[in-house]
Amino acid sequence: MIIAVDGMGGDNAPQAVIEGVYQALEAFPELTIHLYGQQQVMQPYLKAHERIQIVACSEVVEATDDAARAVRRKKDSSMARILQAVKEGQADACLSAGNTGALMAGGLFQVGRIEGIARPALATTLPTIDGKGFLMLDLGANADPKPEHLAQYAVMGNVYAQKVRKLATPRVGLLNIGTEEQKGNELTKAAFPLIQQEALNFEGNVESRELLNGVADVVVTDGFTGNMVLKSIEGTAVTMFTMLKEAFTSSTKAKLGAVLAKDGLRGIKTKMDYTEYGGAALFGLKAPVIKAHGSSNAKAIFSALRQAKEMVEYDVTATIQQTIAKSN
CATH class of the missing domain: 3.40.718.10 (Isopropylmalate Dehydrogenase)
Structure with missing residues (x-):
């Protein structure tokens, strides 16, 4: 199972994000993490691990960026790239603690809605x-x-x-x-x-x-x-x-x-x-997109990754898709 993680998103990134990633890798042996971000910024917090892959990105979606434009304009940002990875099937789910509006807009337009879902939640x-x-x-x-x-x-x-x-x-x-x-x-x-x-x-x-x-x-x-x-x-x-x-x-x-x-x-x-409860999931998209709290520490990132893993493991997206298809 592969989860794409925005290493640059959140108030305490990249340190808290990376520490949470390593905690999740230790706890969940079935998990592989693709960590997206500016490598020179993340480097001080990285250590070798066989189930982590670093994907270098040149841009960052800031908290102050316009939500509707951020992901479209910053195509090589860590947030845009994790959404693209999910869309193209390179990852099973993605996680970011960054700009909420930008992640929701990007999830809607890049990952896309499940057929029959009028509005994600x-x-x-x-x-x-x-x-x-x-x-x-x-x-x-x-x-x-x-x-x-x-x-x-x-x-x-x-x-x-x-x-x-x-x-x-x-x-x-x-x-x-x-x-x-x-x-x-x-x-x-x-x-x-x-x-x-x-x-x-x-x-x-x-x-x-x-x-x-x-x-x-x-x-x-x-x-x-x-x-x-x-x-x-x-x-x-x-x-x-x-x-x-x-x-x-x-x-x-x-x-x-x-x-x-x-x-x-x-x-x-x-x-x-x-931090015990994980992040907020965007229900109604074609793949799990998880928004962690902007002030997430390592424990909160770990919990959000656990939530993403469970959504993939229990096939929540496919079940929602099947349920909505039956009710329409």
Whole structure:
């Protein structure tokens, strides 16, 4: 299995990307990595390994680049080249922590959509209290979808939950402002019966306050709302641990309490740590395209590579393709 990796993408590239790559190579003996980037920049962090191949690129897609033009204009960038590798069958999947908009635009126009998928969706696993997590989509690929797009998101999310998370009948929920069927805006009201018609274990509307309690295994929403929910969860987690740190270092007595509570606090932090859950996958493309968090450290890159490997291993793309073909 070959995964093409953008060695230049992300706030901590190339060091964090390369360190994550070596961790994945150590953990997954079936994995081969094609690492794309500016060799002179990556060289200080590279070491010989039989399952890594370096592909030199002269350009880099920057975070400030225009998303729609970046990949088209910078054809020899590490991001453009990993997408091209997937398109041409030189790699089974690709991963980047770089410019999100550019990766989504490049994935759409270079890798291409699965026939029958109107709009791809950005999906990731978010934490829950029980540690199992839930899949949420869309997280920003399409801010203004139509009701039928949300129904397709539900189908794609269900396939992933069955294939990768091994859930026989995943609970699918539609994010809304109330649980009653008639609640919501025009989009959610119209999407509800369309999702209901699919062969899914549809739980109906779910509220955002119940997400981390594990109210559903797959949660569907538009990209605008999903992106705000994602960033709210991330921001709340960071703020919560900052407040806890301040509280536990405020006095000698508090510091003693911190020592006693250390193991419990570590467990909570692990549950809320985005680096444990991998990246966000662009569902609906002809091959797995994974977007890692822009601030990814080596652990996050490792988790994103594990996610890419699982999507290939469990043939998620082909299953989505077959499922959509049957429902059309």
